[in-house]
């Protein structure tokens with residue numbers, strides 16, 4: 001599904017020096033976000049830093065959100081993940097998109113201005129309207145969880 005989303009360029013390097021977020025292939029789910037830094041940043045082991053992406057979006061549709069997810073290569077090979085594990089962008093948020101970068105490895109990691117640090121994925125949202133009840137319709141699982149079905 002395609003959907004037009006308003007995007008504000010906050011840092012003039014976006015769209016000039018650094019490409020605008022774009023889907024790398026026709027089947028891509030994520031748009032890479034870039035570090036809009038003024039200088040090289042060295043993330044020490046264990047350190048967490050909030051990095052601007054140089055843009056803001058306004059989704060404007062309560063049935064939609066965006067998530068900020070780690071890039072698998074950075075996470076798996078270098079231990080560079082998100083300080084909040086997953087970023088959730090509300091449909092009414094209009095501020096700058098920020099990425100919390102966490103170096104969970106035991107080595108320093110260098111981020112250069114313009115580096116692709118995370119990815120933005122749009123997703124559908126269902127807002128619940130709670131129906132207060134005393135009991136639920138019975139299911140096979142019932143209240144079983146947390147390994148109730150065994151291991152193998």
Ligand SMILES: O=c1ccn([C@H]2C[C@H](O)[C@@H](COP(=O)(O)OP(=O)(O)OP(=O)(O)O)O2)c(=O)[nH]1
Nearest residue numbers: 068084086087088089090093096097098099100
């Ligand atoms: O990685 C992130 C996560 C969130 N946000 C922005 C968009 C989101 O809509 C807003 C609030 O995020 P969230 O609700 O997760 O944070 P909170 O700690 O509950 O803050 P608030 O009290 O503002 O809701 O911050 C980002 O820019 N990057």
Ligand SMILES: [Mg+2]
Nearest residue numbers: 088089090093
């Ligand atoms: Mg919140």
